[in-house]
Amino acid sequence: MSEQYVPQEIEPRWQEYWEAERLYYASDDDERRKLYALVMFPYPSGDLHMGHMRNYAIGDLFARYKRMRGYNVMNPMGWDAFGLPAENAALQADIHPSIWTEQNIADMKSQLQKMGICYDWGREVTSCLPDYYRWTQWIFLQLYDRGLAYKRMAPANWCPSCKTVLANEQVIDEGHCERCGTMVTKKDLAQWFFKITDYADELLEDLSLLENWPERVRVMQENWIGKSYGVEFRLGIDGYDDEIGAFTTRIDTVYGMTFVVLAPEHPLVGKLTTAEHREEVEAYVEKARQASEIDRLSAEVEKEGVFIGGYAINPMNGERMPIYIADYVLMTYGTGAIMGVPAHDTRDFAFAKRHGLAIPVVIAPPGWDGADLEEAHVEEGTMVNSGPFSGLPSNEGIERISDYMEEHGIGARKVYYRLRDWLISRQRYWGAPIPILYCEGCGTVPVAEEELPVVLPMEVDFHPTGTGESPLATVPEFVHTTCPRCGGAARRETDTMDTFVCSSWYYFRYTDPHNEKAAWGKEKADAWLPVDQYTGGVEHAILHLMYSRFFTKVFRDMGLTGIDEPFARLFTQGMITKLNPGTMKVEKMSKSKGNVVPIDDMVDTYGADTARTFILFVGPPELDAEWSDQGVEGSFRFLKRVWRLEMEEANAGKPSEGADRALRRKTHQTIRKVTEDIERFHFNTAVSACMELCNALVAHKEKQGAGPALDEGIQALLLLLAPIAPHVTEELWEKLGNGDSIHKQSWPEWEEELAAEEVFTLVVQINGKVRDKVEVPVSIGEEEAIELALSREQIQRWLSGKSIKKTIYVPGRLVSIVAN
RNA sequence: GGGGCGGUGGCGGAACGGUAGACGCUACGGACUUAAAAUCCGUUCUGGGGUAACCCGGGUGUGGGUUCGAAUCCCACCCGCCCUACCA
Numbered sequence: 001m002s003e004q005y006v007p008q009e010i011e012p013r014w015q016e017y018w019e020a021e022r023l024y025y026a027s028d029d030d031e032r033r034k035l036y037a038l039v040m041f042p043y044p045s046g047d048l049h050m051g052h053m054r055n056y057a058i059g060d061l062f063a064r065y066k067r068m069r070g071y072n073v074m075n076p077m078g079w080d081a082f083g084l085p086a087e088n089a090a091l092q093a094d095i096h097p098s099i100w101t102e103q104n105i106a107d108m109k110s111q112l113q114k115m116g117i118c119y120d121w122g123r124e125v126t127s128c129l130p131d132y133y134r135w136t137q138w139i140f141l142q143l144y145d146r147g148l149a150y151k152r153m154a155p156a157n158w159c160p161s162c163k164t165v166l167a168n169e170q171v172i173d174e175g176h177c178e179r180c181g182t183m184v185t186k187k188d189l190a191q192w193f194f195k196i197t198d199y200a201d202e203l204l205e206d207l208s209l210l211e212n213w214p215e216r217v218r219v220m221q222e223n224w225i226g227k228s229y230g231v232e233f234r235l236g237i238d239g240y241d242d243e244i245g246a247f248t249t250r251i252d253t254v255y256g257m258t259f260v261v262l263a264p265e266h267p268l269v270g271k272l273t274t275a276e277h278r279e280e281v282e283a284y285v286e287k288a289r290q291a292s293e294i295d296r297l298s299a300e301v302e303k304e305g306v307f308i309g310g311y312a313i314n315p316m317n318g319e320r321m322p323i324y325i326a327d328y329v330l331m332t333y334g335t336g337a338i339m340g341v342p343a344h345d346t347r348d349f350a351f352a353k354r355h356g357l358a359i360p361v362v363i364a365p366p367g368w369d370g371a372d373l374e375e376a377h378v379e380e381g382t383m384v385n386s387g388p389f390s391g392l393p394s395n396e397g398i399e400r401i402s403d404y405m406e407e408h409g410i411g412a413r414k415v416y417y418r419l420r421d422w423l424i425s426r427q428r429y430w431g432a433p434i435p436i437l438y439c440e441g442c443g444t445v446p447v448a449e450e451e452l453p454v455v456l457p458m459e460v461d462f463h464p465t466g467t468g469e470s471p472l473a474t475v476p477e478f479v480h481t482t483c484p485r486c487g488g489a490a491r492r493e494t495d496t497m498d499t500f501v502c503s504s505w506y507y508f509r510y511t512d513p514h515n516e517k518a519a520w521g522k523e524k525a526d527a528w529l530p531v532d533q534y535t536g537g538v539e540h541a542i543l544h545l546m547y548s549r550f551f552t553k554v555f556r557d558m559g560l561t562g563i564d565e566p567f568a569r570l571f572t573q574g575m576i577t578k579l580n581p582g583t584m585k586v587e588k589m590s591k592s593k594g595n596v597v598p599i600d601d602m603v604d605t606y607g608a609d610t611a612r613t614f615i616l617f618v619g620p621p622e623l624d625a626e627w628s629d630q631g632v633e634g635s636f637r638f639l640k641r642v643w644r645l646e647m648e649e650a651n652a653g654k655p656s657e658g659a660d661r662a663l664r665r666k667t668h669q670t671i672r673k674v675t676e677d678i679e680r681f682h683f684n685t686a687v688s689a690c691m692e693l694c695n696a697l698v699a700h701k702e703k704q705g706a707g708p709a710l711d712e713g714i715q716a717l718l719l720l721l722a723p724i725a726p727h728v729t730e731e732l733w734e735k736l737g738n739g740d741s742i743h744k745q746s747w748p749e750w751e752e753e754l755a756a757e758e759v760f761t762l763v764v765q766i767n768g769k770v771r772d773k774v775e776v777p778v779s780i781g782e783e784e785a786i787e788l789a790l791s792r793e794q795i796q797r798w799l800s801g802k803s804i805k806k807t808i809y810v811p812g813r814l815v816s817i818v819a820n
Numbered sequence: 821g822g823g824g825c826g827g828u829g830g831c832g833g834a835a836c837g838g839u840a841g842a843c844g845c846u847a848c849g850g851a852c853u854u855a856a857a858a859u860c861c862g863u864u865c866u867g868g869g870g871u872a873a874c875c876c877g878g879g880u881g882u883g884g885g886u887u888c889g890a891a892u893c894c895c896a897c898c899c900g901c902c903c904u905a906c907c908a
Contacts (some may be wrong), residue, residue, distance in 0.1 A: 328906040497875045688843035768889040818888045
C-alpha cells in the first residue's frame with residue numbers, strides 16, 4: 001500500500017518551513033531584476049472566506065511564478081486598518097477599536113498562512129499604528145503647505161434623530177439612517193478637502209500611459225473626471241446690474257433659449273426673487289436644502305422648479321426670459337446656472353412642457369418641415385432662427401458663436417470637470433487625526449512636523465456627540481493644546497482623515513517600511529516602484545486608484561519620487577458568487593448574506609492546495625464565477641491523481657520509442673502553454689493544461705511503464721503546479737529526492753523542437769464546409785497538400801459535376817476549395 | 821439617462837478569422853468490493869441513416885453584412901448582471 005495524500009499532514013510543515021527560511025522576503029540588494037507584485041491590502045474585517053481568497057491566490061501564484069522566473073520579487077502585505085466597522089464594534093460589543101482590529105488582523109494573518117499565501121511579513125504595514133499614520137499626517141502637512149489641502153463648508157449626511165453624521169454607506173433604503181430609519185438630511189460643516197481638481201487634466205492625460213490597465217477601468221476613470229469643453233457666458237438681468245454666468249457645451253443652441261434655471265443655493269436667488277414669489281421660493285429652497293443628496297439626485301423625480309419673478313436677457317438676441325430655480329441644477333458643477341433650451345435638451349424639454357414655455361427650434365432635424373417637435377432634438381443639425389449664424393452646421397456654429405462671444409466680451413471658451421475636490425474630513429474617532437490646530441491669535445496652524453504623530457487617544461466615549469463632531473471633541477487632553485507659533489491656547493482639529501488617504505500611499509511605505517526619519521527614502525522607493533503588477537477588486541477602479549495616482553503625482557512634484565504613475569499593470573478580478581439559500585439567488589459571497597465558504601472548512605476538508613487550485617480553475621479570473629462544491633471535489637481528485645502518479649509503482653513494461661516521443665511532446669507543449677497562460681492571466685486554462693498533462697502521464701505509466709520520459713514529465717508537472725498548489729508539489733519534490741525547495745527551482749523551459757508536432761490533421765473544406773480530414777506530416781507543402789486533398793475519394797464525390805474556382809491553403813491547418 | 825461586462829451542451833467553461841464544445845462537474849452504464857467509500861473504464865449538443873469504423877443535416881441570444889470560411893470582425897436589435905447617476 002502506498003502512502004495516501006493527506007494534505008492536512010503536509011501543509012503546516014511547509015508553511016512553517018517557508019516562513020523559517022524567509023523564502024518570500026525580498027532584499028533591497030539583489031542582482032536580479034526587481035518585480036514589485038502587489039495585491040490591494042485588505043480592511044481587517046475578520047471574515048476571510050473563499051471569495052477573498054481568489055485575490056490572494058492570484059497574487060501568490062504570480063509572485064511565486066515570477067520568482068521561479070528569476071526575478072527578485074517583492075510581495076508585501078498590510079492592513080487598511082482604520083475605518084467605521086471597528087468603531088461600530090466598539091459601540092455594539094464594547095470592545096476598543098484597536099483591540100478589535102488587532103484581533104482581526106491576527107485571525108486573517110493565520111488564515112492567509114493556512115492557505116499557503118506567502119508574503120514578505122518583514123514589510124507589513126498597519127495603517128492604524130502611529131508609526132504609519134504619523135506619515136499619513138506628514139503627507140497631509142505637505143499638501144497643506146502646497147495649498148492642496150483647504151477647509152470650507154460642505155454638507156454632510158445628518159441623522160436628525162441620532163444627531164450624528166453618517167457615511168454614505170450608512171445611508172440606506174433611499175435616504176434613511178441605517179441605525180434608526182429616520183430620513184437623512186444635510187448639515188453644513190467646515191470640512192477639509194484635497195485639491196485633486198488641480199491634477200484633473202494630468203490624471204486624464206496620463207490614462208494613455210496605462211497601456212496595461214484594463215480598458216474598462218480607464219474608461220471609468222475618464223468618465224469620472226468628466227472633462228467637458230464649452231462656453232461660459234454672461235446673461236444680463238432685467239432691472240439689475242448683476243449678471244448670471246452660465247456654462248454650456250452647446251452654445252450653438254443659444255438662440256433657442258427660453259428660460260434660465262438657477263440652483264436653489266445660487267447667491268442671486270434672494271435678490272432676484274420678487275415679493276409675490278418670495279414665499280413659494282423660500283419654501284422650495286428650504287425643501288431642497290433638507291432633501292438628502294440621494295433623494296435629490298434620484299432620476300425618477302420630476303423636473304420640478306419654481307419661477308422666482310425675475311427675468312434674464314439673452315445676450316445674443318436681447319430676448320427676455322423667466323428665471324427659475326430647480327434642484328436638478330447643481331451649485332457644485334459649472335456656474336450653478338443653466339440656459340434652458342427646450343428644443344434641444346431632453347431635460348429642458350420636459351421642464352418647458354411642465355411650465356408651458358415655448359419650444360423654438362434652432363437646430364433643424366433632417367427633413368424638418370417646421371412642425372413642433374415631439375421630443376427634444378439633441379443631435380447635430382443645421383442652424384435655423386439663429387440670426388447671422390442661421391444656415392451653419394451646428395458644430396461649426398459652436399466655433400463661430402464662441403469666437404463672437406469672445407470678441408464681444410460676452411463669454412469665453414471654458415473647460416469644466418465633473419471631478420470634484422476630495423472631501424477627507426470624517427467626524428469619526430477611528431482614523432488618522434488631521435494635524436491642524438486652531439489658535440485664537442494665529443488662526444489655523446499646522447502641527448509642526450517634529451510633533452508628529454498626533455496620537456489618537458485611547459480613552460474615548462465612542463457614542464455620538466450630538467453636535468456632529470468627532471468623539472475626539474469630548475477628550476479635553478486631546479483638544480486643548482498650545483500654539484507652536486505664539487504659545488497661546490489652541491484647540492486641535494477633531495476630524496480624522498478618510499481611510500482612502502491612508503490607502504493612497506501604502507505601496508510607497510512597503511519599499512521602506514521601517515524608516516523613522518521619513519515616509520520613505522527616495523532611492524528605495526524609486527528602486528522598487530512602480531508596482532509591476534497590481535491585483536484587486538474592480539470596486540476600487542475609481543476612487544482608490546484615482547487617489548493613488550493623484551498622490552503619486554503630488555509626491556513627484558515634491559521631489560519624493562521619480563515616477564509619474566504608481567501601477568504599471570493592473571488586473572481586476574471578478575467576484576466569487578454563491579447561491580444564497582435565503583433568497584435563492586446567486587449573490588456575491590459575503591458574510592452578511594450568509595453564503596460564505598469559510599477558509600477553515602476548506603482547509604479541514606480538502607486542504608489549501610485543493611482550495612487554491614479550484615479557485616483558479618473555476619473560470620476566467622477577470623469574470624465573476626460561481627462557487628461549486630462539486631467543482632472543489634474535482635480539483636481534489638486531480639491533486640490526488642498527481643500524488644498517485646508519483647507515489648504508486650509503475651507497470652513493469654518498457655516504453656516504446658514512439659510513446660516516449662509523444663509524451664515528451666505533450667510535456668513540452670504543456671510547459672509552453674502554462675507559461676503563456678500565466679503571463680496573460682488565463683489561470684483556468686493553465687490548470688486544465690496541467691490536468692491534461694497529468695492524464696497523459698497516468699496513461700503512459702499504465703500502458704508503457706516508467707522511464708526517463710515519464711520522469712521528465714512528472715518533474716515538469718510539479719514545477720508547473722508549484723505556484724498553484726505549493727504544498728503538495730513541495731512534498732512530492734522532496735520525495736523525488738530533490739534536495740532544495742521546489743520554489744527555489746527555475747521555471748521549466750520548453751524546447752520548440754520537442755514540442756513540435758510531426759503530423760497534423762489537414763482539414764479539407766468545400767465552400768466553407770468540412771468535407772474530409774486527413775493526417776499529414778507537418779512538412780507537407782502547399783502543392784502536395786492540395787493534390788492530396790483533391791485526390792481524396794470523399795472530396796472527388798463532392799466535387800463531381802462542379803468546377804473548381806479557387807483553392808486556399810492555410811499551412812498546418814486546411815485546404816479550402818471553392819467550387820460551383 | 822450615461823458607462824461597463826456578459827449571452828456557447830444538463831452545469832462552469834475551451835476555441836491566433838480555419839475540425840465548435842478542450843479541461844472539469846453532473847448524470848447514466850460498467851469494473852473492483854460481502855457492501856460502501858476511494859479508484860478505474862465507457863457514454864453524455866441535437867435530428868436522421870448504417871451491423872459497424874462511420875456518413876448526412878442543424879447548432880454559439882435575434883436579424884442582417886463582410887469573407888472561400890464567423891462563436892470570433894462590422895451594423896441593428898433582444899435579454900441578464902454590475903457600476904454610476906439630473907454634469908448643463
